Amino acid sequence: MRFKKLDLNLLVALDHMLEHRSVTEAAGRMFMSQSAMSNALTRLRTYFDDPLLVQVGRRMELTPRAEALRPAIRDVLVRVEAAIDRGPQFEPDQSDRTFNLLLSDYSLRVLMPTMFRLADDQNATVRFNLRAQEIAPYNQIERGEVDLLIAPEPFVSPDHPSTLLYEDRYVVVAWAKGKYGTGPMDSRAYEAAGHVVMVPPQQAQTVDGRLIAGGGLTRRVEATTFSFASLPYLITGTNRIATVHGRLAALMMNEADLVSYSLPVEAPPLRQMIQWHMLRDGDPGLSWLRDLALASAATLDGIDAMDALN
Structure with a gap:
């Protein structure tokens, strides 16, 4: 499909190249050959009349035009993905959807076993892709790369919806x-x-x-x-x-x-949050996932974080 003489399939390729700053990595993410991705970059350079990525030493760097294009392209693709995922209803026992969650190994140990158990109780046929938390994890929410972020309150973005999952000390x-x-x-x-x-x-x-x-x-x-x-x-x-x-x-x-x-210092409770992209606020599948996380967190009420203290 073309829009203003641009093959829209090239936008996905460009998004990967701008994110990874590498033709090779972008090709791997899209299961394309490196030569095919290089050809896509050539076509994009011709269309935008700009090199987009340039070699600086051993790294590829973005041109000013590419930097300006990057958030706009990501926003377009997130909106498309949100529209595709948002069906009229969601049945967890009939869906083959994959949910991407970003979390620390602390949340992995404390929360995820219960989430898996509750999903199994519903005979859910969805898949879960658990990804390791990184610095500024809310960036992956912003880019639409994950469905749900589980993180302490200081690491969520004020620009997207979030809610308290549970507290800890x-x-x-x-x-x-x-x-x-x-x-x-x-x-x-x-x-x-x-x-x-x-x-x-x-x-x-x-x-x-x-x-x-x-x-x-x-x-x-x-x-x-x-x-x-x-x-x-x-x-x-x-x-x-x-x-x-x-x-x-x-x-x-x-x-x-x-x-x-x-802890020998006065400290407020740790507030563990869940966050999702604002464009996916009405996604029935994501609503189910949020409810699953909240139901799992509710079972933690029987585990007092201070019970083990001497």
């Missing part, structure tokens, strides 16, 4: 048979202990890191990891401690032989 965990197995865990002990800390991609600051720094505390970091869920296991058998989500600690207290303490 951070706690300090230690090996029950180690140096800090009997407490107390005051600010002096917290700063003196060796810590295992989760460090997100690109060294982004975590919510607990902000709270600890805001409370005037420092951590003597002896080890870092990419996974929240690994923290309790990495301190087991050692004298190190870790700061983890209370609900995660409650799930792992027995299997990792841990004790837990209140």
